[in-house]
Amino acid sequence: MKSDSFDFTAALQKALADPQIGGNFRGALDGLRGKRLALFNDAEELASLRATGKALKARVLSRLPELLTQLEANCEKNGIRVHWAETTEQANRIVLSILRECGADMVVKGKSMVSEEMGLNRFLEQNGVEPVETDLGEFIIQLAVEPPSHITAPALHKNKLQVAEIFHRCVPGAPYTENVEELNAIARTTLREKFRTAKAGLSGVNFAIAETGTLVLVENEGNGRMCTHVPPVHIALMGLEKVVEKLDDLPPLMRLLTGSATGQLLSTYVNAITSPRAEGELDGPREVHLVILDNGRSTMFADPELSGALRCLRCGACLNNCPVYVRVGGHAYGSVYPGPIGAVITPQLEGIDNKGDLAGASSLCGACEEVCPVKIPLAGHLRRIRAEGQAAPGEGCVRGAGAKRSLVERLAWTAWAYTETHPRLREYLLRAAALMGDKLPEVGPLKTWTAARTAPRVAPKSLRQRVREEGIRHE
Numbered sequence: 506m507k508s509d510s511f512d513f514t515a516a517l518q519k520a521l522a523d524p525q526i527g528g529n530f531r532g533a534l535d536g537l538r539g540k541r542l543a544l545f546n547d548a549e550e551l552a553s554l555r556a557t558g559k560a561l562k563a564r565v566l567s568r569l570p571e572l573l574t575q576l577e578a579n580c581e582k583n584g585i586r587v588h589w590a591e592t593t594e595q596a597n598r599i600v601l602s603i604l605r606e607c608g609a610d611m612v613v614k615g616k617s618m619v620s621e622e623m624g625l626n627r628f629l630e631q632n633g634v635e636p637v638e639t640d641l642g643e644f645i646i647q648l649a650v651e652p653p654s655h656i657t658a659p660a661l662h663k664n665k666l667q668v669a670e671i672f673h674r675c676v677p678g679a680p681y682t683e684n685v686e687e688l689n690a691i692a693r694t695t696l697r698e699k700f701r702t703a704k705a706g707l708s709g710v711n712f713a714i715a716e717t718g719t720l721v722l723v724e725n726e727g728n729g730r731m732c733t734h735v736p737p738v739h740i741a742l743m744g745l746e747k748v749v750e751k752l753d754d755l756p757p758l759m760r761l762l763t764g765s766a767t768g769q770l771l772s773t774y775v776n777a778i779t780s781p782r783a784e785g786e787l788d789g790p791r792e793v794h795l796v797i798l799d800n801g802r803s804t805m806f807a808d809p810e811l812s813g814a815l816r817c818l819r820c821g822a823c824l825n826n827c828p829v830y831v832r833v834g835g836h837a838y839g840s841v842y843p844g845p846i847g848a849v850i851t852p853q854l855e856g857i858d859n860k861g862d863l864a865g866a867s868s869l870c871g872a873c874e875e876v877c878p879v880k881i882p883l884a885g886h887l888r889r890i891r892a893e894g895q896a897a898p899g900e901g902c903v904r905g906a907g908a909k910r911s912l913v914e915r916l917a918w919t920a921w922a923y924t925e926t927h928p929r930l931r932e933y934l935l936r937a938a939a940l941m942g943d944k945l946p947e948v949g950p951l952k953t954w955t956a957a958r959t960a961p962r963v964a965p966k967s968l969r970q971r972v973r974e975e976g977i978r979h980e
């Protein structure tokens with residue numbers, strides 16, 4: 506599902522002008538960063554764990570088609586029906602047909618970023634099915650009719666008072682309360698009835714183990730377990746990069762995922778689903794379906810460099826540590842995946858012509874890749890996406906390559922190269938720049954560039970000129 510076209514610059518300015526966004530994000534992200542640091546307090550151990558995580562995911566990518574085939578075979582052997590979807594439209598149709606087959610006009614949903622990518626909720630509503638988000642954060646933003654602002658903490662941009670107002674306004678009969686326990690109780694009471702009566706539940710997948718055909722889902726609220734075990738039909742959605750080789754790979758990957766996401770040694774719930782309810786078992790769904798989505802991932806996989814982004818565990822640590830994301834929050838990106846990883850994968854999934862600007866929302870400081878548990882070179886990928894945007898016709902591999910190519914910019918670089926290779930001209934220009942002094946930043950594109958930066962000052966005399974006049978002094 507493609508996001509509607511949006512003005513990234515306007516969205517950034519709006520977010521920067523809203524003190525509440527900055528305040529809410531800074532407080533919440535400081536907490537998440539602190540918990541991660543407290544858990545990973547042994548630098549050597551963390552380095553070794555990250556190297557293991559990177560190697561495991563790189564090995565998956567080196568055998569991706571084979572592992573997906575193995576996963577499908579083992580899931581089918583276990584009684585899990587596997588569906589392949591090349592596009593989000595196909596994935597939506599598959600989910601709808603399963604829901605129609607089981608007569609569900611309402612589905613309880615655990616957290617799934619792939620379902621956000623598919624625009625599943627809107628599609629289901631248009632087709633007469635009520636999607637009910639059951640993750641507390643997702644529940645809040647569904648009531649507020651807003652998209653998630655973070656990969657793992659979708660309602661991070663809301664504070665307690667805002668949640669109190671939303672519940673009071675949107676949940677029938679809910680009193681106004683700022684008491685967190687009471688707010689939790691309102692959500693629990695509302696959702697319990699939905700779990701009890703839903704004919705189908707839907708969830709994401711954190712890891713799909715090819716060796717055993719097992720779907721692993723980590724969560725902290727227990728709603729994931731309710732969605733996957735209470736209704737008679739369970740539909741699991743995953744991007745094709747979620748496959749892992751074997752059960753033994755799980756402990757280091759889980760440790761990296763939960764530690765990087767929330768600073769937890771292990772999440773409160775770990776669900777491992779290997780089959781529907783077996784003969785004689787008292788609970789569990791009677792049908793389990795797995796929908797495996799491509800949606801541009803195969804194209805990413807084909808690129809030896811950018812395929813590294815498919816190692817992503819969706820832990821959100823790169824967002825929490827990004828100086829841009831911390832200030833503007835997730836909505837400013839106008840995409841399902843915000844922050845550094847979003848700026849890398851969204852232009853690839855939706856085209857550089859559509860979302861190439863996102864790659865510019867980075868100082869390339871590298872804070873994101875320093876914390877990435879699987880060592881994705883995010884700054885390098887951002888530079889590559891920027892370069893793809895400037896690619897010449899016929900060059901570039903990413904969808905929409907060359908869309909950001911501008912005549913003015915090319916002329917500027919050509920002029921710069923000419924000046925740098927002609928020292929006399931360079932000196933004349935530098936002298937002219939020194940004479941213009943403070944006026945320089947008020948000219949043309951420099952005005953935009955210096956609007957949010959300290960204007961560079963040109964020295965009255967160049968080094969070359971001073972050497973010529975004063976000679977070289979050895980001190």
Ligand code: SF4
Binds near residue numbers: 818820821846877
């Ligand atoms: S890129 Fe790395 S840090 Fe960011 S969400 Fe993915 S795994 Fe986590």
